[in-house]
Amino acid sequence: MTAAQGTRRTRWAAGSAVALALLFAGVATVATARGDAADGKQPQAASAAVRAPATDSADAGFARDMAVHHQQAVEMSFIVRDRTQDEEVRRFAYDIANTQANQRGMLLGWLDLWELPKVAVAGQEPMAWMTAHGDHDEHGGRSGGDGHDMAGMDGMAGMGDMAAGSGGGFTAHDGALMPGMATRTELDRLRKADGKQAEILYLQLMTDHHKGGVAMARGCAELCTVKAERRLAQGMVEAQQSELDAMAQMLSARGSEPR
Incomplete structure (x- = not known):
């Protein structure tokens, strides 16, 4: 297989996975909206209108940013499979790839349901929602309202330092838009690597990627107001923490370690 054919195969596979995820997410988001409306004993349309987050809300910001973050994880995963x-x-x-394509579809499906743009408005930095809403204390000390204990989460001040544009924080560079994202140079290295070298590089890049994703998901679990989105974010934290442990073991078995 040529490099061009491999690239086309990767893009086709990733695109197909996301397309399927969006299809399933459309059903899931409508079902969620109906369920929430039934709980509130309000008509579906009125309930959705009342709960639709603002464009600059933590809910919308997390959905947009995590969709971008997840897309790169899907891309890297298809690369290493080849x-x-x-x-x-x-x-x-x-x-x-399967999990994050599905979650990405859910996030984009919610943005569709809320009739909000899928890309940040001009001039809005990635993860700006974490600093803009980090001083709100309406969820401070709560259990999450859905059975999730928030007591173990990091302080929002630490999360704010992760946001792009913050003093001393992350600065977008070489295609890496948010903390944990691989650069274009790193993705090119992964595409050219083979065997054990590719395995180690992928596990190291994905470890960094998960760490950035966990920090962002914790931000949504603390700041988002839509219960279904908070539950998804908390699920991401738990699942990716488990995968971080697994990747550390896989790296150790290959005589390496996280970067």
Whole structure:
């Protein structure tokens, strides 16, 4: 297979996965809206209108930013599946691609449901919602309203330092728009690597990616107001923490470690 064919295959596979995820997410978001409306004993249209977040809300910001973050994880996972024959890494990469494509579809589906743009408005930095809403204390000390304990979460001040544009924080560069995202240079290295080298680089890049994703998901679990989105964010935290442990073990088995 040529490099061009491999790139087309990766893009086709990633695009197909996201398309399917969007299809399923459309059903899920409508079902969620109906369920929430029934709980509130309000007509569906009126209930959705009341609960639709603002464009600059934490809910909308998280949905947009995490959709971008997830898309790169899907891309990296499909790349490594073509660069190694190791079944453990290939299965792990497929699971991440499948899970994050599905979650990305849900996030974009919610933005559609709320009739909000899927891309940030001009001049709005990625993760700006974390600093803009980080001083709100309406959710401080709560259990999440859905059974999730928020007591163990990091302080919002620490999350604010992760946001782009904040003093001493992350600055977008070489295609990496948010903390944890791989640069274009790193993605090119992954595309050219083979075998064990590709496995180690993928696991290291995905470890960084998960750490950035966990910080952002914690921000939504603390700041988002839509219960279904908060539950999804908390689920991301728990699942990706488990995957971070698994990747550390896989790196150790290959004589390496996280960067």
